[in-house]
Amino acid sequence: MMGLLSSTQVATAPIFAHIFSRADDGSANFGWVIGRILLVLLIVHVLLILGALMVWAERRVSAWMQDRIGPNRVGPHGLLQPLADLGKFMFKEDVIPGHVNKVMYTIAPLISTIPALITFAVVPFGGSYEMVDGKEVAVSWQIANLDIGVLYILAVAGIGVYGITLGGWASNSKYSLLGGVRASAQMISYELSLGLAIVPVVLMAGSLNLGEIVAYQAENTWLVFTQPLACFIFLVAGYAETNRLPFDMPESETELVAGYHTEFSSMKFALFFLAEYANMTVAAALVVTLYLGGWTLFGLEQLGWGMAVLIFALKTLFFMFAFIWVRWTIPRFRYDQLMNLGWGVFLPLTLVNVVLTAGAIALDQTWLFFLLPALCVAAALFVAYMGLKREEEQFQPLPTAAGEKGSA
Amino acid sequence: MATTLDSLLALDFPGAALAGLFLATGDLVEYVPVLVMLIFAVLFAGANLGLSFVLGAKGKTNPVKEAAYECGMPPITDAHQRFSVKFYLVAILFVLFDIEVVFLYPWAVHFGEKALQTFLFVEMLIFIGILFLGWWYVIRKGAVNWAQE
Numbered sequence: 001m002m003g004l005l006s007s008t009q010v011a012t013a014p015i016f017a018h019i020f021s022r023a024d025d026g027s028a029n030f031g032w033v034i035g036r037i038l039l040v041l042l043i044v045h046v047l048l049i050l051g052a053l054m055v056w057a058e059r060r061v062s063a064w065m066q067d068r069i070g071p072n073r074v075g076p077h078g079l080l081q082p083l084a085d086l087g088k089f090m091f092k093e094d095v096i097p098g099h100v101n102k103v104m105y106t107i108a109p110l111i112s113t114i115p116a117l118i119t120f121a122v123v124p125f126g127g128s129y130e131m132v133d134g135k136e137v138a139v140s141w142q143i144a145n146l147d148i149g150v151l152y153i154l155a156v157a158g159i160g161v162y163g164i165t166l167g168g169w170a171s172n173s174k175y176s177l178l179g180g181v182r183a184s185a186q187m188i189s190y191e192l193s194l195g196l197a198i199v200p201v202v203l204m205a206g207s208l209n210l211g212e213i214v215a216y217q218a219e220n221t222w223l224v225f226t227q228p229l230a231c232f233i234f235l236v237a238g239y240a241e242t243n244r245l246p247f248d249m250p251e252s253e254t255e256l257v258a259g260y261h262t263e264f265s266s267m268k269f270a271l272f273f274l275a276e277y278a279n280m281t282v283a284a285a286l287v288v289t290l291y292l293g294g295w296t297l298f299g300l301e302q303l304g305w306g307m308a309v310l311i312f313a314l315k316t317l318f319f320m321f322a323f324i325w326v327r328w329t330i331p332r333f334r335y336d337q338l339m340n341l342g343w344g345v346f347l348p349l350t351l352v353n354v355v356l357t358a359g360a361i362a363l364d365q366t367w368l369f370f371l372l373p374a375l376c377v378a379a380a381l382f383v384a385y386m387g388l389k390r391e392e393e394q395f396q397p398l399p400t401a402a403g404e405k406g407s408a
Numbered sequence: 409m410a411t412t413l414d415s416l417l418a419l420d421f422p423g424a425a426l427a428g429l430f431l432a433t434g435d436l437v438e439y440v441p442v443l444v445m446l447i448f449a450v451l452f453a454g455a456n457l458g459l460s461f462v463l464g465a466k467g468k469t470n471p472v473k474e475a476a477y478e479c480g481m482p483p484i485t486d487a488h489q490r491f492s493v494k495f496y497l498v499a500i501l502f503v504l505f506d507i508e509v510v511f512l513y514p515w516a517v518h519f520g521e522k523a524l525q526t527f528l529f530v531e532m533l534i535f536i537g538i539l540f541l542g543w544w545y546v547i548r549k550g551a552v553n554w555a556q557e
């Protein structure tokens with residue numbers, strides 16, 4: 001414990017010092033481990049509560065967008081609705097239908113939920129500026145400061161696919177099976193674009209450590225300004241990875257009932273639900289961390305450690321709101337459109353983006369960063385214009401009642 | 409380091425030996441919180457399933473309740489039947505392309521080194537060029553085209 005107290009960071013961040021810094025000789029001690037355990041408990045609880053709040057927010061916001069009221073009876077503004085839901089899920093009968101593969105059917109929700117909860121381990125949720133070797137650098141607070149943070153996220157997020165696919169297959173129902181295979185095909189297709197959209201970030205920051213990626217953005221500029229296209233593709237691929245509208249093919253309720261979780265009830269269904277919302281939280285946090293400067297906001301984060309956490313939370317909450325916003329605004333894609341977008345548009349775009357970013361860094365030409373985004377915006381505008389024009393040409397005014405009479 | 413290990417082992421809490429092993433191997437110490445989080449996530453999810461199994465209502469079963477849900481129609485066959493081979497094709501293509509993506513990460517981390525930059529850039533151009541040829545072949549073959557038979 002002596003090494004802990006002599007740690008240099010005690011003066012700058014008294015509350016978090018014993019959690020985020022190891023002793024001077026770099027070794028970890030018992031206090032550090034206990035601190036991390038408490039931190040894990042705190043973060044997992046925040047994630048779970050956020051997940052529950054997201055369920056509430058989704059229902060309220062969708063009601064607001066559709067000019068309804070939404071749940072407003074349990075607690076103020078219906079805020080305690082998730083708790084009531086939890087109670088109900090808990091006391092419902094745990095039906096295991098006779099036609100399912102019982103082992104797979106039971107562990108599928110677990111395989112889906114556990115990765116969703118542990119992905120957040122490497123996301124920096126706050127931080128402070130500290131003097132390291134006579135230079136002021138942004139030091140992030142993470143549960144685990146892994147040097148392979150980006151790979152950890154991709155690897156753990158990849159496990160989630162198994163839960164959904166197994167759930168769909170083990171249910172032994174046609175809707176579930178279709179939902180499951182669709183989910184696996186969709187999620188792996190977009191995982192490519194997701195992974196390739198991060199490569200320019202790694203190129204710029206020169207590290208896979210999410211804390212160092214934030215430090216790079218604090219020192220230079222937010223990556224959304226130099227990598228707008230990668231940011232956009234990451235966001236869209238994030239929607240596809242979390243099976244949210246407009247990419248909710250795996251559970252599209254108008255054709256597959258509920259997709260992969262049609263046969264699930266009680267807590268097993270709730271765990272799938274929870275995994276989806278936890279994944280949304282992580283996806284929002286990742287967009288913020290990789291492209292929007294994480295816990296930094298033009299120097300405002302220097303006001304104190306609470307401010308940094310607050311900035312990160314607000315940015316993340318905005319993107320979580322965007323998930324709901326998009327869901328209730330944009331209709332579902334068709335499956336072939338979804339696959340074409342992933343393989344035919346996003347994959348080549350992200351590859352070209354990697355080449356151009358590397359070229360821009362090697363040749364020190366800043367304008368190269370913006371060449372591809374500008375071309376994409378131009379192409380999108382052109383396609384929209386052609387679409388509108390075609391619609392205008394095809395538009396035939398309906399014959400009026402009088403005209404019909406005259407011709408007859 | 410020795411004192412850390414001793415204090416941990418002396419406390420003899422569950423998993424102390426494992427934690428000590430992690431601490432002793434230097435940089436792996438950062439994976440201890442991940443392990444803690446994994447254990448907590450497993451406990452949370454498992455406890456939820458267990459609790460709902462214990463607390464949940466116990467209902468009677470009947471053939472209709474046991475059947476797969478098909479919007480009221482009696483299910484005719486087992487659902488484990490053939491499905492479109494295209495899903496399989498997509499999975500194979502994913503494995504191919506994802507391995508290429510994994511190769512790009514170490515390259516990207518080291519791209520900042522000025523002395524190597526030209527070499528790294530040209531090499532990667534060739535690599536991505538070959539990747540693009542593969543992508544072009546896949547698209548022209550219609551491997552991911554779901555609109556037509």
